[in-house]
Amino acid sequence: MEEILPRLKGMLKDATVISSxxxxxxxxxxxxxxxxxxxxxxxxIIVMLKMYGGLRxxxxxxxxxxxxxxxxxxxxxxEEDFKKxxxxxxxxxxxxxxxxxxxxxxxxxxxxxxxxxxx
Amino acid sequence: MTDxxxxxxxxxxxxxxxxxxxxxxxxxxxxxxITIRDGVKIAITLCFPKGLASDTKIPTVLTQTRYxxxxxxxxxxxxxxxxxxxxxxxPEVVTSRGYALIYTxxxxxxASDGTRIVPFSEEEIKDGSDVVDWIISQPWSDGNVVSxxxxxxxxxxxxxxxxxxxxxxxxxxxxxxxDPYTEIAFPGGCFEYAFMQLWSFLxxxxxxxxxxxxxxxxPEAWLLVKGxxxxxxxxxxxxxxxxxxxxxxxxxxxxxxxSRDFRDDNLPDGTIFxxxxxxxxKEKIEKSNVPILAWCSWLDSGFGDAIIKRFMxxxxxxxxxxxxWSHGAGYPANQFFPxxxxxxxxxxDKVNAWINFFDKCVYGDGIQGKIIYYYTLAEEKWKxxxxxxxxxxxxxxxxxxxxxxxxREEPKENIGSDDYKVNFRATTGRNNRWWALLxxxxxxxxxxxxxxxxxxxxxQPFESDTEITGQIIACLYISSTHEDGTxxxxxxxxDENGKVTYITDGEFRPLHRKILTDEPPYKILIPYHxxxxxxxxxxxxxxxxxxxFGLHATSVLIKKGHRIKIAIAGADKxxxxxxxxxxxxxxTISRNKEFPSYIELPIIKKE
Numbered sequence: 198m199e200e201i202l203p204r205l206k207g208m209l210k211d212a213t214v215i216s217s218x219x220x221x222x223x224x225x226x227x228x229x230x231x232x233x234x235x236x237x238x239x240x241x242i243i244v245m246l247k248m249y250g251g252l253r254x255x256x257x258x259x260x261x262x263x264x265x266x267x268x269x270x271x272x273x274x275x276e277e278d279f280k281k282x283x284x285x286x287x288x289x290x291x292x293x294x295x296x297x298x299x300x301x302x303x304x305x306x307x308x309x310x311x312x313x314x315x316x
Numbered sequence: 317m318t319d320x321x322x323x324x325x326x327x328x329x330x331x332x333x334x335x336x337x338x339x340x341x342x343x344x345x346x347x348x349x350i351t352i353r354d355g356v357k358i359a360i361t362l363c364f365p366k367g368l369a370s371d372t373k374i375p376t377v378l379t380q381t382r383y384x385x386x387x388x389x390x391x392x393x394x395x396x397x398x399x400x401x402x403x404x405x406x407p408e409v410v411t412s413r414g415y416a417l418i419y420t421x422x423x424x425x426x427a428s429d430g431t432r433i434v435p436f437s438e439e440e441i442k443d444g445s446d447v448v449d450w451i452i453s454q455p456w457s458d459g460n461v462v463s464x465x466x467x468x469x470x471x472x473x474x475x476x477x478x479x480x481x482x483x484x485x486x487x488x489x490x491x492x493x494x495d496p497y498t499e500i501a502f503p504g505g506c507f508e509y510a511f512m513q514l515w516s517f518l519x520x521x522x523x524x525x526x527x528x529x530x531x532x533x534x535p536e537a538w539l540l541v542k543g544x545x546x547x548x549x550x551x552x553x554x555x556x557x558x559x560x561x562x563x564x565x566x567x568x569x570x571x572x573x574x575s576r577d578f579r580d581d582n583l584p585d586g587t588i589f590x591x592x593x594x595x596x597x598k599e600k601i602e603k604s605n606v607p608i609l610a611w612c613s614w615l616d617s618g619f620g621d622a623i624i625k626r627f628m629x630x631x632x633x634x635x636x637x638x639x640x641w642s643h644g645a646g647y648p649a650n651q652f653f654p655x656x657x658x659x660x661x662x663x664x665d666k667v668n669a670w671i672n673f674f675d676k677c678v679y680g681d682g683i684q685g686k687i688i689y690y691y692t693l694a695e696e697k698w699k700x701x702x703x704x705x706x707x708x709x710x711x712x713x714x715x716x717x718x719x720x721x722x723x724r725e726e727p728k729e730n731i732g733s734d735d736y737k738v739n740f741r742a743t744t745g746r747n748n749r750w751w752a753l754l755x756x757x758x759x760x761x762x763x764x765x766x767x768x769x770x771x772x773x774x775x776q777p778f779e780s781d782t783e784i785t786g787q788i789i790a791c792l793y794i795s796s797t798h799e800d801g802t803x804x805x806x807x808x809x810x811d812e813n814g815k816v817t818y819i820t821d822g823e824f825r826p827l828h829r830k831i832l833t834d835e836p837p838y839k840i841l842i843p844y845h846x847x848x849x850x851x852x853x854x855x856x857x858x859x860x861x862x863x864x865f866g867l868h869a870t871s872v873l874i875k876k877g878h879r880i881k882i883a884i885a886g887a888d889k890x891x892x893x894x895x896x897x898x899x900x901x902x903x904t905i906s907r908n909k910e911f912p913s914y915i916e917l918p919i920i921k922k923e
Contacts, residue, residue: 201397208396228395235551237391241542245391248539293392293539300536308535313528 202298209290222279224286228267235264242269244314249293250285325698327637327689328661332672339365343411347547352446359427359547360420361386365411375460375678376416376451377405380444380472384426384522385419386545393540405464409667420447424566425523426544427556431565433585436471436592445479452483462674464488466644477606478597486677488609488670491616491643494625497579497589497847499618504824504865505847506802507893511753516570523563579847595838602631607683609673611637614870615649617753621869627688627704629838636688642758649758651818652694692783695873705786708921715914716907722773722882732908736771738886738901740894750891760818763808767816770883774810777877785871786918787842790822791864793911798901799854801826804885807867812877822867825895827852829863842866860911882915
């Protein structure tokens with residue numbers, strides 16, 4: 198795992214396209230790399246935002262997953278919620294990899310703040 | 317780290333160089349369920365070399381685990397990484413060498429159906445045979461199956477030949493036990509609560525597919541891992557959920573052992589410890605004559621002793637290797653060189669050595685006879701022997717003496733003893749040989765400071781280099797103020813500057829002090845204690861008793877000018893349960909003409 202860490206951020210950015218529509222309060226994550234199995238379960242999206250993105254509140258959102266197009270559509274009820282998650286998405290992949298790298302190196306300070314996520 | 321310059325007798329060199337890859341273009345991965353004899357579905361993951369022609373048949377490496385055969389990753393990592401297979405051999409190395417690789421969740425674990433009451437059960441062993449039947453019925457199989465693993469998967473590999481299946485050609489049990497009572501759960505009859513509790517906690521959470529268990533133990537795994545990997549056809553996770561529901565009836569060793577003391581106490585399904593041990597299956601393993609390559613470390617729990625017991629007791633063609641690393645060789649563990657940062661050989665070098673062994677057994681003439689390779693600490697050399705103990709072996713007694721010394725001469729005085737009020741805060745910490753079973757590093761640092769809480773006896777400087785290889789025997793004449801207790805004996809090196817280095821230790825509950833003259837269940841080189849209820853007896857307060865037991869095996873060079881030290885404790889609070897559970901005993905170690913406490917060192921004289 199250690200040998201692949203330096204490349205993980207680039208791999209995530211190459212494998213995904215994130216787009217947003219501020220008028221419709223929608224964020225779309227498209228996995229452009231061909232993957233086996235389902236893209237995700239809806240609860241995994243929430244876990245991802247809380248675990249790696251620092252989301253600490255329950256934001257209502259509609260989650261639509263299309264396994265054929267490998268896309269995840271997040272629809273929010275208002276601009277404020279949309280902007281919060283859009284901001285998280287800007288650095289989500291970098292945060293995820295940084296947290297993993299720190300944990301592998303023995304630094305768990307960033308993990309301590311993660312709430313008890315219902316897996 | 318094993319000194320890379322120590323090439324002579326290095327088993328990883330002697331097991332062959334790295335050959336060319338037969339299939340260098342990667343591998344395919346798939347998973348499925350096999351329905352075995354009683355209807356239980358066993359989840360398997362299969363890796364095949366890419367580029368394998370449809371009419372080519374290949375042998376199979378099988379690994380059977382209770383720790384999730386493969387892990388499904390969390391998003392977003394799952395989108396870019398293959399599932400993690402931490403408990404299996406490296407798929408890239410194995411498949412490139414022309415083997416299929418299959419790893420399974422044993423019944424009652426992972427994505428497999430069923431329930432489990434005890435580990436290493438007869439059912440679990442037979443399941444391996446059913447899996448082999450499936451493997452050799454596949455069009456790609458050449459009819460040969462080998463097995464390897466580390467820790468639990470090493471034990472399943474060790475037990476695999478008991479099936480006497482014609483297809484099983486060789487096994488590599490790495491860091492595997494022989495006698496789980498004395499090597500894991502009750503070393504010296506003392507309940508090792510820390511590992512038993514944590515291992516049971518880990519098992520329970522894994523079996524319920526709960527990755528939260530990793531948050532404290534392996535936080536990087538918690539960040540990455542969602543749970544056990546489903547079988548690929550189980551798109552809606554229904555089969556996985558059925559399996560997990562069945563696992564809710566599982567039972568765990570900590571609950572079985574917490575209130576027990578003796579080797580012959582019943583486990584819930586009516587078995588006793590011996591029934592789930594390797595030695596109880598010795599006859600059938602030997603009958604298979606399957607070649608064995610067993611490897612481990614001097615510093616890993618009681619598993620280093622298991623390598624020697626297996627070597628002495630199984631007639632199977634055998635290679636045994638004892639190095640200086642942690643459980644599974646994830647970390648260097650040589651206490652003489654704590655600054656070392658990596659283990660030699662590398663994981664890839666090891667796997668190639670293992671595959672060379674398998675090649676010999678599948679395609680060649682196999683191996684003949686037995687040989688054991690062992691690494692001598694401080695000397696930093698590999699040695700090898702066809703017998704155990706090695707040639708040149710003899711015992712040398714060192715007697716406890718006045719002024720907290722230990723000398724070669726027997727005491728001549730009629731009086732002489734030392735008192736020690738047990739300090740129940742004494743500890744070897746949470747990175748000792750027992751916690752190492754959880755995959756943690758091994759560090760016995762600050763021995764100078766820790767010994768301040770203990771009763772210590774130190775020799776004069778040695779006049780010449782002396783190799784000690786085997787199990788040191790402690791013979792203590794002690795009395796106690798209480799009816800129960802534990803003796804911990806730490807054997808240490810003291811250099812010219814006074815720095816103390818841990819070498820090995822032993823622990824013993826005097827309740828079990830009776831030495832039997834009956835033939836033990838397997839050959840040993842230390843006093844035979846049965847650890848059975850009928851042979852036990854409480855301490856009689858104030859009465860001197862002989863307490864004689866073996867420390868865990870080691871190989872070390874005490875250099876000229878260095879001293880040896882034996883440190884006595886009555887507790888190791890972070891690992892072993894305290895005996896007695898109330899009160900604070902004072903133990904008295906006698907060191908006089910009538911009751912001459914001593915240790916016996918297994919010395920190897922060079923030819």
